[in-house]
Amino acid sequence: MAHTIARPVNQQQTIRLAVIDDDSGFVTVLAKRTEVAGWQQRTLAGAIPLEELVAMKLNALLVDPTVLGGDAWAYLERVCGMLPDLGVVVCTGRSTVAQRVRGLRLGIDDWITKPCHPEEAIARLEAVSRRRRRARPQAEAGPVIAGELEIRADRFQAYVGEVSLDLTRREFELLQLLADSPGQVLEREAIYQRVWGYAMAHGDRSVDVFIRKLRQKLEKLSPSWSYIHTHFGVGYRFDPEPADGTAVVPPSASQGQSDIDPTPAPEAFTVA
Amino acid sequence: MAHTIARPVNQQQTIRLAVIDDDSGFVTVLAKRTEVAGWQQRTLAGAIPLEELVAMKLNALLVDPTVLGGDAWAYLERVCGMLPDLGVVVCTGRSTVAQRVRGLRLGIDDWITKPCHPEEAIARLEAVSRRRRRARPQAEAGPVIAGELEIRADRFQAYVGEVSLDLTRREFELLQLLADSPGQVLEREAIYQRVWGYAMAHGDRSVDVFIRKLRQKLEKLSPSWSYIHTHFGVGYRFDPEPADGTAVVPPSASQGQSDIDPTPAPEAFTVA
DNA sequence: CGACGTGTGAAAATCCTGTGAAAGCAGGTA
DNA sequence: TACCTGCTTTCACAGGATTTTCACACGTCG
Numbered sequence: 001m002a003h004t005i006a007r008p009v010n011q012q013q014t015i016r017l018a019v020i021d022d023d024s025g026f027v028t029v030l031a032k033r034t035e036v037a038g039w040q041q042r043t044l045a046g047a048i049p050l051e052e053l054v055a056m057k058l059n060a061l062l063v064d065p066t067v068l069g070g071d072a073w074a075y076l077e078r079v080c081g082m083l084p085d086l087g088v089v090v091c092t093g094r095s096t097v098a099q100r101v102r103g104l105r106l107g108i109d110d111w112i113t114k115p116c117h118p119e120e121a122i123a124r125l126e127a128v129s130r131r132r133r134r135a136r137p138q139a140e141a142g143p144v145i146a147g148e149l150e151i152r153a154d155r156f157q158a159y160v161g162e163v164s165l166d167l168t169r170r171e172f173e174l175l176q177l178l179a180d181s182p183g184q185v186l187e188r189e190a191i192y193q194r195v196w197g198y199a200m201a202h203g204d205r206s207v208d209v210f211i212r213k214l215r216q217k218l219e220k221l222s223p224s225w226s227y228i229h230t231h232f233g234v235g236y237r238f239d240p241e242p243a244d245g246t247a248v249v250p251p252s253a254s255q256g257q258s259d260i261d262p263t264p265a266p267e268a269f270t271v272a
Numbered sequence: 273m274a275h276t277i278a279r280p281v282n283q284q285q286t287i288r289l290a291v292i293d294d295d296s297g298f299v300t301v302l303a304k305r306t307e308v309a310g311w312q313q314r315t316l317a318g319a320i321p322l323e324e325l326v327a328m329k330l331n332a333l334l335v336d337p338t339v340l341g342g343d344a345w346a347y348l349e350r351v352c353g354m355l356p357d358l359g360v361v362v363c364t365g366r367s368t369v370a371q372r373v374r375g376l377r378l379g380i381d382d383w384i385t386k387p388c389h390p391e392e393a394i395a396r397l398e399a400v401s402r403r404r405r406r407a408r409p410q411a412e413a414g415p416v417i418a419g420e421l422e423i424r425a426d427r428f429q430a431y432v433g434e435v436s437l438d439l440t441r442r443e444f445e446l447l448q449l450l451a452d453s454p455g456q457v458l459e460r461e462a463i464y465q466r467v468w469g470y471a472m473a474h475g476d477r478s479v480d481v482f483i484r485k486l487r488q489k490l491e492k493l494s495p496s497w498s499y500i501h502t503h504f505g506v507g508y509r510f511d512p513e514p515a516d517g518t519a520v521v522p523p524s525a526s527q528g529q530s531d532i533d534p535t536p537a538p539e540a541f542t543v544a
Numbered sequence: 545c546g547a548c549g550t551g552t553g554a555a556a557a558t559c560c561t562g563t564g565a566a567a568g569c570a571g572g573t574a
Numbered sequence: 575t576a577c578c579t580g581c582t583t584t585c586a587c588a589g590g591a592t593t594t595t596c597a598c599a600c601g602t603c604g
Contacts, residue, residue, distance in 0.1 A: 097389040104395040107402075110382060117369040123376035131381055131400070134356055154456045156506050168592060169505035206594065208550065215551095232602060233549070440581060478583065480561065504560070504591060 014180070014194070015039045015129050018056060020046065020063040021091065029118045030062075037122070038194065047075050050082055059129040060087040062121065064114075065103075073106060080107025087128030091116060146179055147225040147240030149218070160221040167217065170195065174210050178228065178238035187235040211236055287311045287401055290328060292318065292335040293363065301390045302334075309394070319347050322354055326470050331401040332359040334393065336386075337375075345378060352379025354471050359400030363388065418451055419497040419512030421490070432493040439489065442467065446482050450500065450510035459507040483508055 017039050021027055027043055034041045042056070047068050053061075061079070065072035080088055089110045090103055100111045109128040112121060144151040150159045156172050158165045167175065173195050178186065188207045192200035200207070211228060218227050224243045228236055289311050293299055299315055306313045314328070319340050325333075333351070337344035352360055361382045362375055372383045381400045384393060416423040423430045428444050430437045439447065445467050450458065460479045464472035472479070483500060490499050496515045500508055 097392050101389075101391050101395040104392075104399045109399055110396075119373050120369050120376075123373040124382075127376045127381055130379075131359070155509070156457050156503060170593075204594090205550085205596090209552090209594080212551065230550075442582075476583085477561090477585090481563090481583080484562065502561070 013133070015059045015126070016057060017041045017060045017062065017125060018044055018053075018058050020044045020061070020067055022064070022067050023114075026114075026118065030121060033118055033122055038190075047072075050078060053079060053086075054083065058083075058086055059132065060089065060125045062089050062091055062125060064091050066092065073103070076103070076108065077106045085132050087125065087132045089121070089125055089128055091121065144179055146182065146238070147227060147242075148222040149179075149225075149227065149240065151176060151179055163221055165217045165221060167214075171210060171213055171217070174207075175214055178236065182238050182240070185231045185234055185237040191235060207236075287331045287398070288329060289313045289332045289334065289397060290316055290325075290330050292316045292333070292339050294336070294339050295386075298386075298390065302393065305390055305394055319344075322350060325351060326355065329469070330355075330358055332361065332397045334361050334363055334397060336363050338364065345375070348375070348380065349378045356465065356471055359397065361393070361397055361400055363393065416451055418454065418510070419499060419514075420494045421451075421497075421499065421512065423448060423451055435493055437489045437493060439486075443482060443486055443489070446479075447486055450508065454510050454512070457503045457506055457509045463507060479508075 015034075015037075017034060019027055019030065019041065021043075031041050031043070063076070065076065068075055076088065076090075079086070087109050088107065089112060090108050091112045091114060093114050095111070095113065103111055109132070110124050112124060144153075148160050152159065153176065156167075156169065158167055158172065158175060174191070177191060177194055189200050191207050192204070196206070215228055218225075225240055226243065227240050228238055231237055287306075287309075289306060291299055291302065291313060293315075303313050303315070317339075335348070337348065340347055348360065348362075351358070356379075359381050360379065361384060362380050363384045363386060365386050367383070367385065375383055382396050384396060415425075420432050421430055422432070425448065428439075428441065430439055430444065430447060446463070449463060449467055461472050463479050464476065468478070487500055490497075497512055498515065499512050500510055503509055
């Protein structure tokens with residue numbers, strides 16, 4: 001055996017990135033690129049409480065320590081200690097070897113020097129979270145709750161109460177993808193691209209078929225809720241709501257999206 | 273090192289490093305420093321067969337691609353694909369952003385530019401191979417009990433009552449891995465990667481074969497329990513349950529991070 | 545009222561796993 | 575060295591499970 005196969009399967013899982021930097025130009029360019037790549041990016045103004053960072057379930061953090069102020073290193077050390085799965089990349093202007101070594105020893109994963117090309121920053125963030133992900137294979141991953149539904153990534157399965165939905169792998173991945181961005185309308189092409197891993201051929205109905213299967217299984221075990229909504233001409237939206245149609249925006253709105261509101265989903269398109 | 277640095281003691285494991293570079297001065301200095309740090313370093317003259325690299329059980333690899341010749345990148349890609357746990361750092365002279373991005377995308381973990389301070393190279397190598405924080409080895413001296421099964425890591429063997437299952441080394445390692453995360457579905461690739469130590473080639477059925485052997489031996493001595501469950505299209509799950517199908521292990525949340533609160537998954541993570 | 549996008553059921557094509565057995569290896573023995 | 579022995583890897587095939595494809599009914603939109 002040995003050699004053979006160059007497996008292209010770069011399972012590009014969506015990366016959650018937070019950026020702490022005040023160079024708005026850089027941040028903007030970065031945001032544009034990461035969005036294309038399907039990452040979820042968020043910009044932070046400065047140091048925020050550790051609990052909030054934890055709650056964000058990030059994969060990667062890009063930070064310019066000067067924005068953090070004087071105790072930047074103490075802060076970053078705590079971050080690294082607290083979140084062993086988080087890839088931390090420091091991006092800074094001029095720096096000495098000693099500083100860099102100290103930073104890396106603290107737990108920083110990579111250190112880039114400004115000015116730096118956004119593409120390289122992205123590549124390094126990617127590399128860093130690739131490594132982090134491998135280090136701890138899906139350890140945490142608390143179950144996601146949506147309506148009566150409980151999605152457990154560690155079991156590749158969803159449950160209503162104790163009963164399994166008996167999802168196949170594809171069904172599960174689709175559900176997981178949808179449930180990962182509740183309230184967001186995802187286009188078919190995007191869904192296909194992310195679940196199947198390659199571009200959707202024109203006229204392919206696979207997504208529709210799997211949506212149907214999901215709906216059937218959901219309906220069977222949780223008939224009083226509707227989870228997946230169709231947006232004509234666009235795609236689908238995951239939003240658990242009781243049968244009577246009352247939208248239940250869970251109090252989870254607590255800290256999630258403080259800055260930008262989650263796409264107010266043009267109700268004109270909504271199909272009950 | 274004379275001036276000791278307050279480093280997080282958590283991962284003081286000795287690192288096995290291989291260096292592929294012809295800058296003898298640099299290599300020598302590096303060797304001196306790593307030796308003080310207690311690393312095991314080995315210098316290679318150039319590309320060597322993948323099998324040999326695998327056999328070295330390295331943690332980190334520092335390489336100057338110019339020493340590898342023309343197909344350096346193809347080689348490194350294969351190395352990274354084969355050994356996902358190996359930290360690979362490229363150290364090269366002048367390079368373009370595009371080159372660096374390409375390298376990082378191939379699987380390289382970090383890229384340093386010469387001339388570089390050895391201390392920084394070491395810090396980066398360390399950062400790149402910093403991962404297994406779990407002191408698994410003999411920490412849990414107590415035998416693991418699962419159903420009628422008793423797994424004794426100290427003997428590399430499992431028993432039902434006083435009778436040994438007569439597991440071979442691989443069989444035992446596989447069983448131990450599975451039993452280490454009861455209730456979790458482990459993918460074949462992950463299993464292979466952790467038991468065999470390198471990436472699974474496409475189409476390799478070794479895992480299946482060993483699962484069968486395990487099942488046979490388990491069935492023979494503990495016929496009234498079923499331990500290993502298949503998840504179609506995914507992998508296997510270890511979950512001891514009596515023949516009648518009653519699950520015994522309550523869905524205890526993963527015990528991994530005690531500190532991380534099972535936060536109700538604040539899902540809305542808006543794309544900025 | 546069309547044109548087009550979506551829901552549906554079922555057949556067809558694929559892929560996945562269990563299995564038995566042969567071939568390849570490494571280590572010990574005569 | 576030649577041989578034996580137990581372990582690991584590789585192969586080929588059968589039976590199922592899953593995924594894809596198709597044709598058609600139905601809804602939505604302009």
